[in-house]
Amino acid sequence: MSGSPLRSRWSLDPEITFLNHGSFGACPTEVLQAQTELRARLEAEPVRFFARELEPLLDEARGALGAFLDADPDDLAFVSNxxxxxxxxxxxxxxxPGDELITTNHEYNASRNALDWxxxxxxxxxxxxxxxxxxxxxxxxxxxVMEQVTPRTKLLLIDHISxxxxxVLPLHEILHRMREQGVETLVDGAHGPGQVPLxxxxxxxxxxxxxxxxWLCAPKSAAFLYVRRDLQAGLKPLSVSHGHNSPRRDRSRFRLDFDxxxxxxxxxxxxxxxxLRVMGGLLPGGWPALMADNRAKALAARKLLCERLGVAPHCPDEMVGAMATVGLPDGYPLEPSPPHYLDPLQxxxxxxxKIEVPITAWPKAPQRHxxxxxxxxxxxxxYQRLGDALEALLR
Structure with missing residues (x-):
């Protein structure tokens, strides 16, 4: 399919042009093999693994992630997503009652549902x-965002990358302004780590x-929650378990609760x-080079498709990471198909x-990209192949 020579590091279907890494990621074969070996090690002696080996393994994983995120590992908890x-x-x-929570109209649907609930x-x-x-x-x-802040505002929920x-939202400025207003912040960074420096x-x-x-390309069900130290005492995992009343004093309650x-x-x-090591070793310049190369690739692809379709870019280059949107003309059938309500054009x-790329009605049909x-x-x-297919289908 004329992909990058690095494609051999993944087990992606060779018949598919896969341009949708953003939805679920894709894990390199080497990492998947290591996961298989870990599962075999667990099942060989489950008590040894869970009771004797897991805690130091989690500490090691958290340490590596903390170094990558420039965060104290003890402020990180692993979650499923x-x-x-x-x-x-x-x-x-x-x-x-009377307090207010702010979000944006670009917030991810699942997170917005959780906020409303x-x-x-x-x-x-x-x-x-x-x-x-x-x-x-x-x-x-x-x-x-700041126009919505009032004395009743208690929390902002905002995407890092919508x-x-x-x-790519201007997080540093928004978070700085929120601190000045005494408003706490929760960032949904589903797409942030590994796509942009953090x-x-x-x-x-x-x-x-x-x-x-x-964008870190770990196996599915690997995610993290960072909690500032002064907020940890007020937080509990979704499943409260043995850590809640553990008598141990060698680890924080936050650590005991979430591990x-x-x-x-x-x-x-x-x-x-x-x-982190596999992805950081793909290019000579490590992770900075990989993130820069992916961003340059996304910008070049956006330029190509905008020119082919005769549309203007949706946003300035500075708000683009390793993903980009391209507007589509109205007129193609818009009724989604079951079971996952994919756009008919998709x-x-x-x-x-044999091209996998997401299409979204935004902000509402018939507008889409x-x-x-x-x-x-x-x-x-x-991306050239995608441009050819779009021209043929939208002609």
Missing amino acids: ATAGVNTVLRSLQLS AAGRMGVKVVVARLPWPSPTPQAVVNA SQTAL SLRTLGVGYYTGNCHK WTGTHDPSAVLCVPLA DRLFFDY LRLSAQAYNSHTE
């Missing part, structure tokens, strides 16, 4: 900041949750250090041209 991280924080909030239980109000679209600017995004629109030590966020299975929430398969998170691209991803295994030829 970013949605679980968002729910963990929201279910631990203690608010009063939590707000309904507590009798508080969800306030939605409407970000300019298309043609946003970083300052316009900051202004749109799933629907692939916008230092949790300097970001100044209260809570940050991110996936390791997307054991019941029997589960920990192999995905234990593979995070290897995933199905046509997949079944007729495609969201392309750029990972090490992708090549410019694949």
